[in-house]
Amino acid sequence: MNTALNLVNVTLEYPDGDSTLKALDGVNLKLAPGEFLSLIGPSGSGKSSLLAVAATLVRPTAGLVVVGGADSGGLTDADRTSLRRDKIGIIFQQPNLLPSLTALEQLVIAAHLRRQPVKDATRRASALLDLVGLAPAAGKRPHQLSGGQRQRVNIARALMGDPAVLLVDEPTAALDHDRSEAIVRLLRRVTDEFGLATVMVTHDTGFVPLTDTVASMRDGRLSSPQPVSPALT
Numbered sequence: 260m261n262t263a264l265n266l267v268n269v270t271l272e273y274p275d276g277d278s279t280l281k282a283l284d285g286v287n288l289k290l291a292p293g294e295f296l297s298l299i300g301p302s303g304s305g306k307s308s309l310l311a312v313a314a315t316l317v318r319p320t321a322g323l324v325v326v327g328g329a330d331s332g333g334l335t336d337a338d339r340t341s342l343r344r345d346k347i348g349i350i351f352q353q354p355n356l357l358p359s360l361t362a363l364e365q366l367v368i369a370a371h372l373r374r375q376p377v378k379d380a381t382r383r384a385s386a387l388l389d390l391v392g393l394a395p396a397a398g399k400r401p402h403q404l405s406g407g408q409r410q411r412v413n414i415a416r417a418l419m420g421d422p423a424v425l426l427v428d429e430p431t432a433a434l435d436h437d438r439s440e441a442i443v444r445l446l447r448r449v450t451d452e453f454g455l456a457t458v459m460v461t462h463d464t465g466f467v468p469l470t471d472t473v474a475s476m477r478d479g480r481l482s483s484p485q486p487v488s489p490a491l492t
C-alpha cells in the first residue's frame with residue numbers, strides 16, 4: 260500500500276508527579292492517499308496528542324512518524340519544520356485567522372512563508388477560495404465572515420502548500436449542525452480531490468459515515484481502523 264502517513268509503535272509520555280503518563284501507548288496507524296479517517300474517543304484519551312505527533316509538532320518518546328515517505332525522527336527541528344510546511348496541513352478547532360487580513364491575504368501570507376512567488380500564490384489562493392465556495396468573500400476580513408466561512412478559509416489555507424496529509428482537530432466544535440455537516444462534506448471533497456490522507460478528530464459520530472474508516476482511542480491506545488459504511492446521501 261502506498262502510505263502517506265505511518266505511525267509505528269508511537270509512545271508519548273509526559274511526567275506526572277513521580278511517574279509518567281502515557282498520552283500515546285504503542286500507537287500504530289497507516290493511512291493511504293485519499294483515505295479519510297475519523298478519530299473518536301473520550302476526553303483525555305490521546306486524540307490531540309496523536310495529531311500533535313503526526314503533525315511533527317511534538318516528538319514522540321519512542322516510535323516512528325513517517326510522513327510522505329520521510330521519517331521525521333532523525334530530522335533537525337529546522338528540517339521538521341520544512342517537512343511540516345511541505346507535507347502537512349493542520350486545521351484546528353478555531354481558525355486563528357489574522358484579524359486585519361482579507362480571506363485572500365490569509366492564504367497568500369501562508370505561501371509567503373513558503374517563499375512561493377506572490378503571483379503563483381495569489382492564483383492558487385483564488386482557486387482554493389473558489390473551491391471552498393468563498394470566491395465572493397475573498398476581500399472580506401474575519402469579522403465580516405460567519406463561523407462556517409472562517410473555517411472554510413482555514414481549510415483553504417491548510418491546502419496552500421499542497422500537503423499529503425491533513426490533520427483536523429474538531430473542525431465543527433463551534434458550528435451548528437448544518438454548517439458542521441457542510442464542513443465535513445468539504446473535507447471529504449478535498450480529501451478525494453487532492454488525494455489527501457486525512458485524520459479528523461470528532462466528537463460527533465453522526466459525521467463518521469462521511470469518512471472511510473474510524474478508529475477510537477482509549478487511555479492512549481488506538482484501535483485498528485474499521486471501514487465505515489458509505490454515506491446514504
Ligand SMILES: Nc1ncnc2c1ncn2[C@@H]1O[C@H](COP(=O)(O)OP(=O)(O)OP(=O)(O)O)[C@@H](O)[C@H]1O
Nearest residue numbers: 273280281282300301302303304305306307308309
Ligand atoms: N503538555 C502536556 N503535559 C502533560 N500532560 C499532557 C499534556 N498534553 C496532554 N497531556 C495528557 O495526555 C493525555 C491525553 O491528552 P489529549 O489532549 O491528547 O487527549 P484528547 O483525547 O485529545 O482529549 P480532548 O478530547 O479532551 O481534547 C491526557 O491525560 C492529558 O492530560
